[in-house]
Amino acid sequence: MKRHYFVQQMNNPQQQQPRGALDGGVYAITPVDQSSKGFDATDGPPDYGIVNIYQKSSRDLKGLGGGKSIYLDSGDDKSDSDSNVTAGGDGDSDIISEYIGHYGLWQFCWTFLLCLFQIPTTFHIFCLVFQAASRDFWCARPAHLRSVPVDLWRNLTQPTGAQCSQLNVPYEQLTADGFAGYFASMNVSEPLEQVSCGAYEFDGTIFGQTVIAEFGLVCDRAKMMSIVEMCFLAGAAMGSVGSGWISDQFGRRHTLMFFALIQAITGFLLGFATSLELYMALRVIIGFASMSVAVVSFVLVVELVSGRYRTVVGILNILPVAISYVLAAGIAYFTRDWRLMQFIITIPGAMLLSIWYWLPESPRWLLAKGRIDELKLIIDRAAKTNGFRLPEGYEKTLSSPDQDSAEEVVSIFDLFRMKFLRTTLVMLVVWFGIVLIYFGITLHLSNLGGDIYLNTVLAGSVESIAICLSIVVVLKLGLRVNLFLYMVVAGISCIVMNFVPDGNLWVIITLAMIGKFYGLF
Template identity: 40%
Template sequence: MVKSKLASNDPSATQPTAGSEPDTAAMHITLNPSATSPATGNRKPLTSPSKPTAVFTEHSSNGGGGSGSNNNNNSSNNSKPIGKGGGGDDGGGSAKSPSRRKNSDEENDVIGDLIGDYGKWQFVMTFLLSLFQVPNTFHIYSPTFQAADKSFWCRRPTHLNNVTIDRWRNVSSSQENCRMLNYDWSTLTSAQVSMENFSLPKNLTDTVACSAWEFNPYDKLGNTWSSEWDLVCDKEYLKNVAEMFFLAGVATGGITSGVLSDKFGRKMMLFISAVLQSIFGLALYFADSFEFYLVLRALLGIVSVSVTYAGLILAIEYVDGKWRTIAGMYNLFPLPVSYIMISGIAYLTQDYRNLQLCIGLPGVFLCLLWFVLPESPRWLLCKGRIAEVKDVVRKAAAFNNRPLPDNLDKLLKPPVDEEETAAGVCELFRSKYLRLVTFCFLCVWFSMNLIYYGLVLNMNSFGGNIYLNSALAGLVEIPAIALAMYIINRTGKKWLFCATFFAAALACLCAAIVEGKPEFLVMKITFVMIGKFTISAGNTIMPVYTAELYPTAIRNVGVGACNLAAGFALVLTPYLSMLTKIEDHLLMTLLTAWCIFGGVVIIFLPETMQHHEHEERDEEKEIDTQLTV
């Protein structure tokens, strides 16, 4: 944790500690309380000649778009931090006393005072950033179509290619797909095999494993991994390995991307990752061996998650106040839209290579946004790059039609770093409260990712039309995210989050009951979509809720640990589809169990919005003291 103070002429000025920011590398600056009239509590203009004092807190994270709970400081001079409450289009709004704030989303800093909490500039920038989620979603979801199961059978010998497929499968007894009768087929002709009364000796029962296969050309799946590299029978598990490589890359990138983003900047990390994502994504189109394909998928996973995290952090640092939570959740909207888009693209291409080309190209055009998107002004201020901060602030303020004060140079003083003490993993278990929160969230993040991606990445295991199922899965997530955004600040997060797990459990249980019954296929798909709707709402709430329960000083470490648990779940999800080959009901039954488990664990967590504000402030002060002494 880094604390920096700007010079002040008021030695008695109270220096409130940053409360609890969103789970990003956001930098919060509280101006000198002397800029506020003690008598009236009204804000003096930013052009006040008094020099500002700021407490500067930097923290970074690998995920989440949430905000922490409020940190109300009761100073002896009744000082109040300068800031604007949730602004309108121009980021305006009345100043709010800390004692009246129920959520630290309404924390404000000098950047927010200058350019507004949320205005036209922030809307355009966050919208452009959200577009980076489109290729990310494409790449993580593409195996649903690229690795789809195709019907297959043992390949006909070349000289028997004129024999119909049905006739060949009957004569060769290759109905089991992986084995055929052990016979010297070179002694037969197409005419002989095609005769209706032709059959092999009845005492011929010895079979041999097929060495090559043919795949159904009329299943509307086109060329897939299976047909390209014969990933069937004893090689079928390699399809899951390919997806596991990608998700292992996601887990690895999730651990490192936050640190690199803090060091090199959000914009730099975003665009380096986006360029590499485009290169690896397009290189997959030309991959001529499965081994090379695996390596590229792993590298693609590493850079894709870096695009996600850097873009999310940048989006949240563009805004201020209550808009931080909304910006983090707003960044998720392209996900369901991308599910729908890739379903249509896959249906039109019906070839895994052509699909890969189509989903790799959008990233190339997004790289051009380098000339439009600025670096985070809060990160630049943290690094003391004042000239660049001024440039961003002037452009943003002009776009938002906000006048800048004459003393801009005084307001944007570079912070002075004190000796930095990094929070370690051990801090997550220092107190009873932190041990409880950490253990619960490790379980919840593991469960959520296993359930969410267990549904998303196994759409081809649920029966029905894979393209329609995938489009519906994206369609139901749009209102789920919108609903979560609407009510998340109007009610407690704990019970809403808990309800999403239990509702998903009920839907998955109903789907498990009707599993394996073709006459109930539509009903099963309906239950699966209900489960997808509810768990998507929970997936939107999870990072926000996690951010609120961890004190600022160790939030980065806490969410990093949660991401590690999520990474383990991601690596397991490709293998869930194999459960249906063991027993029809096993997959949905397992997802039901994890839904119930996650919901029960959430019951033990506190409700931050109503019950935990004072406890968290005390906890944060304790941790902050231990780390800075």
């Protein structure tokens, strides 16, 4: 059991020290809970009389992110609830967790606030489900024929049911009163020529103004909708890779908040986009920023905690994603306009910018970079909030590694070296399948049929349950076999869904939710 002790040197500190020791000589060593009063002979003998406190070798420090530590080789394995105790069997302990604990009030407050960054990010990823939802459409009526009922207009001008063309008749010469009579007097024995629609009208029963309706992304321009979707995903792909390098260079805190600022600015600008080209360009930028926010906030969350809490907090960090689906459905239902929805979903991200000044940097990133003064301030605040008492001069144990003991520089190409190649390829295949199922179902909920708002609430509820259950699976059941089984179930559900007749709406939705549930694991 590792314990913190108060060390009080009793001999002359100027005497020659043993090679490899920080300080050698006679010490009085007492548990940290007694350190406030120091060593007193009336308290009984100290735990040690003569001891050398050695610094761990630089080779052993690499697992601690470049930090140094002081250790005592003690036979005392009793736990002490009043001292900073770290279980010796916890392989994820490091020098920082020894001073602030694995998870306390300080970590809870900041991990809770950081998980809120997933809400605006999910909004921007998922909003296209409503902003570009499929709607019924037909050739637009000329201005002077607007009073003609839509059903009558469609039956007479598009008798074949085609949505992209209409009968070639002199509409400019017709009147609203004589419209039906003109078609009744026509010679139907000869087929009339079909011409492409000059403009389109859209059904506003379920959705109001959408991106598809405003920019006319139907018929020969329908393929542009796929490109619009790709714009966001292309930006997200670049952000997921580039944000890691940027945060390593400039820190988690400022990288996160910088991209949150870009996300908020771009989100508001999207609501003012007047052309499809501008809209697509802004979607690329917000895709990059949103994925960067998601990745860096997750990294910061897991670097604020340690031990098994990294698993629990890391999984719970994505719980707001599922909740955001339900919130997005509510916003879309009450707004019914893509621009208004865009403004509303950007507000939460803009509000989160207010914590920039108080947000702490990752203590483990500071340790790796050797920024000890900043690290000490964070540890002081965290320890005070968590109720830990720090030994005097503890910052000496936080010194960064010297140049000779610096860690070897690695790159992404190391993942494809022979000893890592199999694992890398397996994970690429696994993630490709998971992302394909997850985003394939999530971003195309409107294509399942039924009520899109109800489908979204159902999908969010299913995902919330899956996230919570995955904690039990990871901690209690393990990953390897269960991951394989869950992927098989998700894949079979998605395959079977393609063979279900169109009339069986709830069967299709149920299979989609099963695929989403198990695909999330």
